Every structure is written in C-alpha cells, then in structure tokens.
Amino acid sequence: MKIKLPKQNILDQYQNVFRKNLLNSTSGGNHINLKEKFTTKERTKIVIEGQSGSITIGELCIREKITPSMFYQWSQEFLKINNSKSINNSLQRTKLSEDDKFKIVIEGKSGATSVAEICNRENITQDKFLKWSQDFVELRNRNLQDLRENNSEYNKYKLLFKKISNIDIFRYLDNYVDFSDKNLLIIQDANSIKLDKINNTKSIISLQKVNDVRYINKYLEKINSKLPKDGIFVGCLETFTARKNRKNINNIPVIRDFYFLVEFLFKRILPKLSFTKKYYFDITKGNDRLLSKAEGLGRLVSSGFKIMDYKTYDGLIYFIVKKENEPEFDLNPSYGPVYRMPRLGKNGKIIKVYKFRTMHPYSEYLQDYVLKVNGYAETGKPAEDFRIPTWGKFMRKFWFDEIPQLINVLKGDMKLVGIRPVSQRYFQDIPKEMQKLRLTQKPGCIPPYVALNRNGNVMSVLQSEKDYLEEKIKNPYTTDTKYFFKAIFNIIFKHKRSA
Numbered sequence: 001m002k003i004k005l006p007k008q009n010i011l012d013q014y015q016n017v018f019r020k021n022l023l024n025s026t027s028g029g030n031h032i033n034l035k036e037k038f039t040t041k042e043r044t045k046i047v048i049e050g051q052s053g054s055i056t057i058g059e060l061c062i063r064e065k066i067t068p069s070m071f072y073q074w075s076q077e078f079l080k081i082n083n084s085k086s087i088n089n090s091l092q093r094t095k096l097s098e099d100d101k102f103k104i105v106i107e108g109k110s111g112a113t114s115v116a117e118i119c120n121r122e123n124i125t126q127d128k129f130l131k132w133s134q135d136f137v138e139l140r141n142r143n144l145q146d147l148r149e150n151n152s153e154y155n156k157y158k159l160l161f162k163k164i165s166n167i168d169i170f171r172y173l174d175n176y177v178d179f180s181d182k183n184l185l186i187i188q189d190a191n192s193i194k195l196d197k198i199n200n201t202k203s204i205i206s207l208q209k210v211n212d213v214r215y216i217n218k219y220l221e222k223i224n225s226k227l228p229k230d231g232i233f234v235g236c237l238e239t240f241t242a243r244k245n246r247k248n249i250n251n252i253p254v255i256r257d258f259y260f261l262v263e264f265l266f267k268r269i270l271p272k273l274s275f276t277k278k279y280y281f282d283i284t285k286g287n288d289r290l291l292s293k294a295e296g297l298g299r300l301v302s303s304g305f306k307i308m309d310y311k312t313y314d315g316l317i318y319f320i321v322k323k324e325n326e327p328e329f330d331l332n333p334s335y336g337p338v339y340r341m342p343r344l345g346k347n348g349k350i351i352k353v354y355k356f357r358t359m360h361p362y363s364e365y366l367q368d369y370v371l372k373v374n375g376y377a378e379t380g381k382p383a384e385d386f387r388i389p390t391w392g393k394f395m396r397k398f399w400f401d402e403i404p405q406l407i408n409v410l411k412g413d414m415k416l417v418g419i420r421p422v423s424q425r426y427f428q429d430i431p432k433e434m435q436k437l438r439l440t441q442k443p444g445c446i447p448p449y450v451a452l453n454r455n456g457n458v459m460s461v462l463q464s465e466k467d468y469l470e471e472k473i474k475n476p477y478t479t480d481t482k483y484f485f486k487a488i489f490n491i492i493f494k495h496k497r498s499a
Helices: 008-025 040-052 057-064 068-079 098-110 115-122 126-149 152-164 167-173 216-226 240-246 255-272 277-284 293-302 363-374 390-397 405-411 424-428 432-438 458-474 479-493
Strands: 185-187 203-209 232-237 305-313 316-323 338-344 350-356 415-417 444-446
Touching: 040 057, 040 068, 040 098, 057 068, 098 115, 098 126, 115 126, 152 167, 167 305, 167 316, 203 216, 216 293, 232 293, 255 277, 293 305, 293 316, 293 363, 338 424, 350 405, 363 424, 405 444, 415 479, 432 458, 444 479, 458 479
Parallel strands: 185 203, 203 232, 415 444
Antiparallel strands: 232 316, 305 316, 338 350
C-alpha cells in the first residue's frame, strides 16, 4: 500500500517545526503520548484529510502538532486489513463502518490495487465503490470548507471581495485560488505596485481592469516572472460590447454610432499607430483602453499563460490562467490592417502569407485554445471562432482579405491556383498521405474546391486538393490554367463564395 509522505528535505523541515510546537505546548518537560492524545476517530479523520489531498501532509502535521512519521504510522494502521475477519462474507460487508468504507476508497484511489480487484475481494459492485467514493469526496469537501471558513486569511479575502467587488466573483475564484494562502497577492492598482519586491507567491489576483494598465504586456510578463510553474493569475478586462452597454449614450440612435466611431478611432487605433501612440499615452496615461476579448486573452497566452477558464460578472470578463512557460516577448506585434501569417510552403518551408486583418490583434495565440474548446467546423476552420468580428466574416466571405496574397505570388512563395496555405497546427491534423502530397507544391491563392465547385467542408476540401495535386503531377503545365478559369467562372456565374 502506498502512503503519501513529504520528500526527505521537507520532512526534516516539518520535524523541526513540530519540535518547536511541541515544546511550546508542553509545560515542565512532561512527556506527551501523542497516540493517547488523539482518539481513534480523531486519528481516522486526520488520515482521511491527509490522504485525500485537501491539505499537504506537512501542513497537516504542523497544525495537529504531530510528526510525519506518526501520520505514516496512523495511515498504516488505518489501511491495515484485519485478516481475522471474513473479508468475502457479503453479510459482514453490509455492516461496514464509514471508516472501513473510506479505507477501501483510499486504497482504490492510491492505485496500489485496482478497483476491480478491490470489488472482487470485498464482494461489492463497482457502483457501490463509486458511491463510497462520492461519499468520501463529499466528506473531504466539507472538511476542506470547514477549514477554510475557520481560516483568518480566507475570511479576510472574502470580506474584501464583499466590500470592493462581488461575493459571487469570490465564490467563482474560490474554485481555483487558495484564499487561505498567506502569500496570496491581491493587486488593486497595477500601475503603483512594485512587482520587483514580490516573492514566494503561488497566486496573484488583480482587481484592476487590464484596460487601465499602461504597459499591458510588460505587466503580464512581470507577473509571469513572479509565479512558479503552474502558478495562478486572475484578472479582468472590459470588452467593446460591455463598454457600449455601460454607456448611457448607447440608448440614443445615430448619435451613439458617431460617438463610438470616434471613440474607436481614438482609443483603439491611435494607441496602435507608431506615430500617434506616444501622444495617446501621454494624454490618457493608458487608462480605459479599448480591448476585445480575443486581444485580452491572446496577450495572456503570448505572455506564457494557459487559459483555464473565464466568466463574465458585472460587465467584466474575469479570467483564470496558469503559468505554462516563459513569455514570447513579441517586440513587434502586428496591429496594422495587413498581417503576415506564418504558413507552410513547398517542402515544409515556413512562409509569411499576406492578408488583410480580419481578426483582433494577438488572435493568432488563441488558435490552439479555440480548437481545444470548439474543435473544427465543417469548413475546416475553428468552430464558433470569437476572434473574428462581423466585418471580418464579410471580408472572408468575398475573399477581400486574400488580395494581399498577390505580394506572395510576386515574391515566388505562392501561385495563383493551388492548395490553401495552412498553419502547422492544421497540417498536423490531416492524413499523412495528404501531408506528403501537399509538400510537393507551392500553395495558391485560389483553392481547388472553388474551381471544382465543391462544398467547403473539411472532407470536400481535402478531396478537392487531392484531386488537384494528382492531376498537377500528371499535367504540370496545364492544370493551373484549367483550374484558374474554372474558378473565375464559378465565382462570377455560380456565385461561389469562400467557406
């Protein structure tokens, strides 16, 4: 049976803390028998709590003023099966105490014995084992909640959220953040806090909108540097739509359209242009900047974080991310109307494909996340892609966004007709046979499914590309011309549109 214990260097540390606590709790040098100090029921609860993972064994030993070796001994006693009992007697199985049931659950959860073997040995069904497991988890959660409610740090942060924020937000974050942690850092003014002085924190919560941080990426990169691997960062941002709904002028037709257009130009465009951003930040100090959900989340991913969850409260998106790796330190992010996408070219060479921007800045960092959450649509593109605004969908439908690809044609990276230039992520998901065929040819501006007037779903596009590539190998000089005129005919007379 495997019993969890701290590593040896941590064990020595807890043993020393224990000795100090023991000396403080004794008077006159009287010896205390720790085993007699706790009843069997109390020892059982301590073992269940420690083995369930709701608290580290080291912290549990310090709190209860016991040694880790004593916890180990109690765990062995708790898990020891009394061979004198008739284990396989089904009548006796019905008389199991709660402690006996939890002992069986812990054994199953430890992985030392398979659930099937345990059920066979104890003469119980797997459904019964599952029910006992659920009871065990409920007990663990109740014990954990009791510990939290009696923790001064937990109650302090709970009161803080009641006062300056929303208690519902506290309950939501409580699923991800340890509010009983004394080293938890809560930031209320990101522009004034000295992040260089912060150390030994596993979680950071910022209650200030990311929109009001002047140097967003530098701030996120600094947060990243102060967290350990898998450390938690929580923050919030306000989106375009939420901002519009918050403004009273949104209820006045015509005027609101003009107002938000001017605001968009001032707070969205000027901060992005190299010759105006300095003046913009001198005037606004970076406060109340316009951000989209895609840009906000994309900046987090580019700064080395992995998105765990996000939820909207009171018009603000609260995000929970964890440190996954170091930031990418993108010193030249793309904000302009023309964007260069890294795509696979002939022989696997990475080429930069020019397109008019149809996504929010930093959206490229969210592709894996969107695919993980929503998967692919029938068109072979990410489903329910929130990175694309309405005007972006319009440009894509009529191929306006692909006009700059003519630059790639002039550079020799692409040709007018050919397979679509795809990302490495998409390339990994297509059949191996198609991967080999694709790498033999340059990608093109006009894809084969348009020339063949087929649907834009994944299978149809792949089959169209396969048919084109096989024909191109047989007839290398006439295939592209044939497909070009077919595509033009389908676009003009059959109103073929982009998938």
